[in-house]
Amino acid sequence: MADKHFPRALSIRWLRDAYLKHEVSPEDTVREIVNRAEADAGMNIWITPPRMERIRPYLDRLASLDPAGAPLWGIPFAMKDNIDWAGVPTTAGCPDFQYVPTEHAAVVARLIAAGAIPVGKTNMDQFATGLVGTRSPYGETHNALRGDLISGGSSSGSAVAVARGHAAFALGTDTAGSGRVPAALNGLVGFKPSLGAWPTKGVVHACASLDCVTVFTHDLADALEVDRAARGIDDFDPWSKSFLPPTAAIPAKLCLPKEQLHFFGPYAKEYGRAWQTAVERLNRLDIEIEYVDIRLFSQAASLLYGGPFVEERWAGLGGFIDAHPGSALPVTEQILRSGAAEQYDAASLFKAMHTLQMLKLESGKLLKDAVLVLPTAGGTWSRDQVRANPVQTNNEMGRYTNHCNLLDLCAVAVPSDAAAIGLPFGITLFALAENEGLLCGAAKAFLGDPGVHATAVSRPNTLVAVCGLHMRGYPLEKQMRACGARFVREDRTAAKYRMVRLPTTPSKPGLVKRPQGGSAIGLEVWEMPMEAFGLFVASIPAPLCIGKVELRDGTEIPGFVCEDYAAAEAEDITAFGGWRTAK
The missing domain is CATH 3.90.1300.10 (Amidase signature (AS) domain)
Incomplete structure (x- = not known):
């Protein structure tokens, strides 16, 4: 291999x-x-x-x-x-x-x-x-x-x-x-x-x-x-x-929540900022935006686990749970047994069904020829936090998702600009069951797909030259992905560079431009949203930094370089022609 x-x-x-x-x-x-x-x-x-x-x-x-x-x-x-x-x-x-x-x-x-x-x-x-x-x-x-x-x-x-x-x-x-x-x-x-x-x-x-x-x-x-x-x-x-x-088509409008949304968890502020960035991107599309009251979706969501619909879980699995005490995790059994609560009877189920039918009518009117957009999640948690409070943390994760299937909606979750390094953020687009094409068209427009007939103003991006652990297949590729970056091509520098192996753990390459001599070094060119670029640069540890890297065609783009003081005593690996082939 x-x-x-x-x-x-x-x-x-x-x-x-x-x-x-x-x-x-x-x-x-x-x-x-x-x-x-x-x-x-x-x-x-x-x-x-x-x-x-x-x-x-x-x-x-x-x-x-x-x-x-x-x-x-x-x-x-x-x-x-x-x-x-x-x-x-x-x-x-x-x-x-x-x-x-x-x-x-x-x-x-x-x-x-x-x-x-x-x-x-x-x-x-x-x-x-x-x-x-x-x-x-x-x-x-x-x-x-x-x-x-x-x-x-x-x-x-x-x-x-x-x-x-x-x-x-x-x-x-x-x-x-x-x-x-x-x-x-x-x-x-x-x-x-x-x-x-x-x-x-x-x-x-x-x-x-x-x-x-x-x-x-x-x-x-x-x-x-x-x-x-x-x-x-x-x-x-x-x-x-x-x-x-579905055949992709552009909806007549995008529905965004007019009320202030709730964000939670240790990165609530970062999630809030990422949502605002996503809204700005949506506003740059040539699609009408309507700010709507989303309380009906919250009402529908509350029916899923806060009403008699929880009995459907117990109907499917209650027999196994009763026959196999101790087989399920305690939190799982607690959730399933909530469907057997005494307050739920046939009358309460029918009342919930009637409420849901009215909410379906309202959502059908609101989303006719339209797509609803919400954060996929209003935050995240550490695994330690979930262990300490398993029910409440889980409930928060469903805040913007639970309504979907009850209202017979289709949905697609897509990545947006990262909330922070290593912290992805995404939005979900919802449409009526018969409007999957509008869902796909809106998602493609948001993602910048040129095949959709919508005028999308491209968000500003920058090319970045990557020559080490941020390349594809290496441990820090995930940082590039988390910033919304995408791989563009393999390339080489102009024949003016020296590459060294820095004595770090793990070892990293350092790229240094020489006033004369030097070699062409293999690298990758990525494209990164400018919104994420500043945060990315700030996260790079010395002696590495971002400078201008001259490519073999003479163009200069931002990329990883190394300060001279660290390269002076480091092992020279220029002869290998790049980090992938360095031994």
């Missing part, structure tokens, strides 16, 4: 191109994923981790598939462990609940038929009863960027698997936000189709009438590729509905 270079962020587009050029094979990809999963074992991403012997039949099967007719040929994916993979245990995050299904979940079968390769089953909040990613007997799933912070739940492992490059995409489920919150906390796209658009047959339900299978990816295009393979009615799924794949 030494001669195979994989980017940290695996994407459908990159893999497809690499396969076409015979630069890597699907087997190379799986071996890289197995190595990455083993290296990240302490992050508790997997319940059933990637193993070559388990994946081998799906690799061998590719020889019988025509890549031209298999749109996901050779694309590795992960699935949350409440989604069935034939012959592999499904635990739903509870060892005593475990069973081995004899057939794939409907959506998994469709993806495999399209050529995708299942690689493993991911960790989750037990029985999908959380938005924090810490409620699992298989360990707390660490955030992909900062291990002290929560990863988001309940589809925690699926999101982190994609963010850490263990899969090109991963399936989650979403009842109250589980397909969106982990996306925001790990810098990803989380696509939640309309209820029933993807079949849920073969899924361990949290609330069968509200559950959706969702997907995590690095960009919206990949999410929609998966959608095309997964979507469609299933004749054996009572919750399945017929929805055509």
